[in-house]
Amino acid sequence: MRNLIVKAEDLVKIYQTGKVKVRALEKVNLVAYQGEILGVVGPSGSGKTTLLNVIGGLDKPTSGSVVIDTTEITRLSEGDLVKFRLRNIGFVFQSFNLISSLNVFENVELPLALLNISRTERKSLVLEVLRELGLTHRHNFKPSELSSGEQQRVAIARAIITNPKVVLMDEPTGNLDSENARNLMRLINKIREAHNVTFIIATHDPIVIKGCERAYVLRDGRVVEETAGNNAVDKYLKI
Amino acid sequence: MVDAVWLLSVAFKNISSRKTRTLLTVAGIAVGVALLFSLVALVNGVEAQSTAMIRSLTSADIVLRNVTIPGSTGVATQVPGQWPQLMWGTVFSRINESVLPVIKSLSGIYAVTPVLSIQASLNRTSITLQGIIPGEYESVTGGLNIVNGGDFSCYDCPEAIIGKSLMDRLNITVGDSIIITVNNTQVNLSVVGVYESGLQFFEVTNVYVPLYFLQNITGSAGYVSEVLIKLENPSSAQEIASTIQSVFPGLRVVLQTSQVQQASQLISTLTTFFLTIGLIAVIAGGFGVANTMLISVFERMREIGVLRAIGTSSKTILILFLTEALILGLAGGATGVVLGSALAYILPAYFPLQRASTILPGARSLGGTTQQLTRALITPVITWDIVVLALAIGVCVSIIAGLYPAWRASRVKPVEVIRYA
Numbered sequence: 001m002r003n004l005i006v007k008a009e010d011l012v013k014i015y016q017t018g019k020v021k022v023r024a025l026e027k028v029n030l031v032a033y034q035g036e037i038l039g040v041v042g043p044s045g046s047g048k049t050t051l052l053n054v055i056g057g058l059d060k061p062t063s064g065s066v067v068i069d070t071t072e073i074t075r076l077s078e079g080d081l082v083k084f085r086l087r088n089i090g091f092v093f094q095s096f097n098l099i100s101s102l103n104v105f106e107n108v109e110l111p112l113a114l115l116n117i118s119r120t121e122r123k124s125l126v127l128e129v130l131r132e133l134g135l136t137h138r139h140n141f142k143p144s145e146l147s148s149g150e151q152q153r154v155a156i157a158r159a160i161i162t163n164p165k166v167v168l169m170d171e172p173t174g175n176l177d178s179e180n181a182r183n184l185m186r187l188i189n190k191i192r193e194a195h196n197v198t199f200i201i202a203t204h205d206p207i208v209i210k211g212c213e214r215a216y217v218l219r220d221g222r223v224v225e226e227t228a229g230n231n232a233v234d235k236y237l238k239i
Numbered sequence: 240m241v242d243a244v245w246l247l248s249v250a251f252k253n254i255s256s257r258k259t260r261t262l263l264t265v266a267g268i269a270v271g272v273a274l275l276f277s278l279v280a281l282v283n284g285v286e287a288q289s290t291a292m293i294r295s296l297t298s299a300d301i302v303l304r305n306v307t308i309p310g311s312t313g314v315a316t317q318v319p320g321q322w323p324q325l326m327w328g329t330v331f332s333r334i335n336e337s338v339l340p341v342i343k344s345l346s347g348i349y350a351v352t353p354v355l356s357i358q359a360s361l362n363r364t365s366i367t368l369q370g371i372i373p374g375e376y377e378s379v380t381g382g383l384n385i386v387n388g389g390d391f392s393c394y395d396c397p398e399a400i401i402g403k404s405l406m407d408r409l410n411i412t413v414g415d416s417i418i419i420t421v422n423n424t425q426v427n428l429s430v431v432g433v434y435e436s437g438l439q440f441f442e443v444t445n446v447y448v449p450l451y452f453l454q455n456i457t458g459s460a461g462y463v464s465e466v467l468i469k470l471e472n473p474s475s476a477q478e479i480a481s482t483i484q485s486v487f488p489g490l491r492v493v494l495q496t497s498q499v500q501q502a503s504q505l506i507s508t509l510t511t512f513f514l515t516i517g518l519i520a521v522i523a524g525g526f527g528v529a530n531t532m533l534i535s536v537f538e539r540m541r542e543i544g545v546l547r548a549i550g551t552s553s554k555t556i557l558i559l560f561l562t563e564a565l566i567l568g569l570a571g572g573a574t575g576v577v578l579g580s581a582l583a584y585i586l587p588a589y590f591p592l593q594r595a596s597t598i599l600p601g602a603r604s605l606g607g608t609t610q611q612l613t614r615a616l617i618t619p620v621i622t623w624d625i626v627v628l629a630l631a632i633g634v635c636v637s638i639i640a641g642l643y644p645a646w647r648a649s650r651v652k653p654v655e656v657i658r659y660a
Contacts (some may be wrong), residue, residue, distance in 0.1 A: 056550055058654040079552065086550020093657060097545040102249065111549055113245040158549070193587035 001122055002033035005165050006055060011064035013050050013221075024050040024220040025061065032166065035186060035196040039215030041232050047221040055200065056089050056168045057081045062098045069165050079212060086114055088161030091199075094171035095152040098143040098158075103128070104130070105139040108157045115162065129157045133187065149180040153187065159200035161192055169201040172207055186209035209233045240554050250562035260269045260531055263276075265571045267527035268633050275517025275580035276629040281617035283511045284583075287620045288438075289502045299467035302493040303342070303483065305334045318498045333462040338487060343470060345486075350378040353463035355453050359421035359446075362409060364397025366444050368421060370453030370463075379469040385449060388413035388432035395451035397506045400432040402442025419446070424452050426456055518632075525636040528567055532560065532644035543648050544656035553649040560648045564641025565634060571631025576626055583619035 006033055013025040024047050033037045040048045053059035055066055057073045065074045068088060075082060098107045105126055112122040130136045133153045143151055152172060159167045173181035185208060188199055209215055212229035225232070255262050336353060343351050355370035376382065383400060391398050399417060411417060411430055438443055457562045468483075470476055472640065480492045536543070543556060568616045587615045 053654050058550070058657075082547070082552050084548055084550075085548065091545075091548050093545070097541060097657070099542050099545070101252045106249070106252075110546075113242055114549075114551055114555065116240065116242055117244070119245075 002030055002035060003037075005034045005069055006030065006032040007067045008051075009065050009067075009158045011053060011054055011066070011154055013047075013052070013059070013166065014062045024221050025064075027054050027055065028064070028218075028221070028223055029056070030216055030223070032198050032200055033221065034165075034198055035192055036214065037192055037201065037212050037229075039201050039212030039229055040218060041188045041204060041209055043204060043217045044220035046218040048218055050221075051089060051218070052170050052200065052202050054168075055082055056091060057085050087162060088112060088116045088165045090162070090164040090167035092152070092155045092159050092169040092172050094174035096143070096148075096155045096175070098151060098154055100143055102153050103139070104135060104141050104144075104146070107154055108161055109142070110158060111162045125161060126157075129161050132191075134156050148175050149183060152180070152184060154178060156191070160195060160197060163195060164197065166198040166200060169199060169203075171203055171205075172201060173203065173205045178207060181205060181207045184208075201202075206233045241558075242641065244444060244649065246559060246562055247566075249403050250559055250566055253535075253559075254563050254566055257535070260534075262569070264527050264531040264567055265574060268521070268524040268568060268571025268637060269574035271337060271517065271521035271524035271579035271636075272572050272629050272633045273582055274520045275514070276576055276579025276625065279616060279625050279628070280579065280583040281508075281586060282506065282513055283625060284618045285565050285624065286506050288440075289411065294436065298471045298495075300495055301480050301483065301485070302495070303334065303338070303466035303468065304491045304493060305489070318567045328338055331472065331546060334466060334490065336461050336463055338437055339470070341486060342466065342483065343481065345482060347471050347475050349469060350469040352376045352379045352467050354465050355450055355454060355459060355462070356456075357421060357457050357459070358466040359419050361405075361417060361419050361446065364443075366405075366419075366446050368419065368453055369445055369447045370450035371447055372450045374647070374653040376467075377402055379447045379467045383432070384435040384436065384506070385432045387436045387534060388430070391449045394449050395455060396449055397426065397428050397452060398431045398449065400447040401430055402445060403433050403435045404434050404439045405446070406430075406594045408443060422457055423450070424456065433567065452656035455490040456584065462477035509624050521632055521636050524571065525640040528640035529535040529644060531567075532564060532641050533647070535563075536560070536644045537646045537656065539648075539650060540656040544653040547651060548653040548657060556651070557645045557649040559640055560645030561638060564645065567641075568634035568637025569630065571637060572630040575633055576629050579629065580619075580621055583621065587617040587619075
């Protein structure tokens with residue numbers, strides 16, 4: 001029996017622009033287990049990114065709760081939430097979002113420096129992760145000098161460097177070709193096995209969906225199906 | 240608290256990744272700081288030099304000068320605020336020696352001595368011959384600080400006491416002969432002593448000779464340039480000065496204290512004026528920093544959002560941007576100090592030459608040409624405290640200018656900028 005790492009209950013998120021209210025999430029329930037690769041599948045505007053933002057504590061739900069491990073993050077103050085994210089949640093974005101002025105090593109080192117870990121320990125941890133992700137030879141390169149696949153790997157290295165409980169990925173293959181997308185899924189599996197970390201991936205890429213153990217299929221802010229990754233492809237394609 | 244070295248390194252990399260913009264911003268601060276620094280260094284110099292010059296002028300309590308304009312025969316009407324003209328006249332104006340016994344007879348006078356100042360040249364260098372009466376001159380001023388050789392052997396010998404700086408410059412020593420050109424006549428003088436005043440310019444341009452000798456060779460017998468008066472009680476200077484003025488209405492009676500006050504007032508006005516100009520320039524540079532940093536914040540919204548998302552506190556973001564402002568301020572300040580030092584030495588060349596005597600009343604009595612005097616007076620003095628002040632102003636203005644952009648950066652909500660970026 002795997003440990004429950006993420007539990008989202010009755011999540012509602014309403015955006016208000018002027019007089020217009022947009023219900024981005026409608027009573028969404030979701031669970032993710034330790035070491036699981038979980039997909040959040042759906043077309044554009046279905047609420048995938050909003051769900052990830054709420055689970056990751058980047059956005060507050062209008063109602064409902066999110067518990068990560070044993071902490072109900074929806075009750076945390078902004079300051080505590082920042083600290084919690086730093087230690088427990090890794091983020092990987094579609095456009096990688098690396099810091100352009102820093103090189104690969106420094107980008108990966110960033111969360112460790114924010115945790116005030118000693119320079120020696122930082123160096124050792126970063127080099128270990130870069131080796132694991134095959135980026136050692138690129139450690140001194142700036143993001144602009146890397147291929148898309150390499151940039152994505154750096155983003156993943158930065159996300160897992162603090163050994164978080166969960167890594168949230170928003171359209172991680174959006175800027176990758178199919179070959180790189182397959183490589184990414186292989187890498188995610190490898191990391192999952194090595195670190196027992198949970199991945200929650202918002203995507204509409206069939207290659208990624210197939211690589212997920214389970215997936216939640218979203219439509220108009222509602223979960224319409226919770227199913228195995230392979231099945232989710234068919235469900236998603238029908239939407 | 241985040242590792243300060245790491246934070247500094249990240250801030251530095253952020254700045255250096257936008258080289259052109261950073262250089263322009265630094266230049267904006269540097270120009271302001273340089274202007275401020277050079278002006279303060281110059282005012283510092285004027286202040287230091289004028290204090291030394293006033294000391295060198297004479298230690299007499301009262302100085303009596305003629306206000307006769309060269310070429311005129313009468314006594315000029317004294318127009319308030321026209322010091323330069325009066326000062327220029329000092330060297331050439333003459334006072335009849337007949338005033339001396341009258342002054343000596345006044346009550347409260349301790350000692351009186353005349354001085355005759357005549358322009359001359361030595362090795363094509365313009366100098367001023369100061370004719371003094373040994374003994375008398377000493378009783379009023381305390382005498383020359385002779386560091387080598389001795390005093391004049393008689394009251395009208397062709398002897399000279401030269402400044403140490405002149406001695407070093409012309410490689411002259413006690414016992415040597417020097418040829419002075421005065422009124423197109425060459426005169427041979429024997430160097431009997433070397434004095435030190437602590438003021439290089441003064442030592443180079445002033446050569447002391449016996450008064451009667453100077454009067455003889457210039458046909459000025461019976462006339463002097465100024466009369467130095469030492470009082471029994473210096474606190475009665477104002478009162479005695481009024482008495483002298485009433486006895487000799489055509490002469491200018493100058494109190495040493497009033498000279499110091501006048502000089503201080505002018506220097507204080509100059510300092511305020513220059514500091515205001517400099518500060519305005521630095522503040523203008525500050526607007527440049529604010530603009531650059533604000534643009535930088537808008538450009539880096541996404542990066543800031545990512546930093547916030549992965550767990551960077553708003554406080555750390557604020558510190559990061561303020562550190563960038565600090566680096567810009569330090570770089571601008573340091574560049575400004577270097578530029579300002581150079582500017583402080585270049586600017587005096589463009590000062591109107593007669594201005595020296597405007598700054599320091601009575602300065603003409605020091606001898607030398609107007610040009611020499613101006614150069615000596617407007618010499619920058621660069622001290623550690625003005626270096627620190629310039630750097631501090633550069634940094635403070637930069638940080639103040641960076642406050643709003645840094646605050647904006649710290650308020651960035653990751654979900655908004657990552658979503659819309």
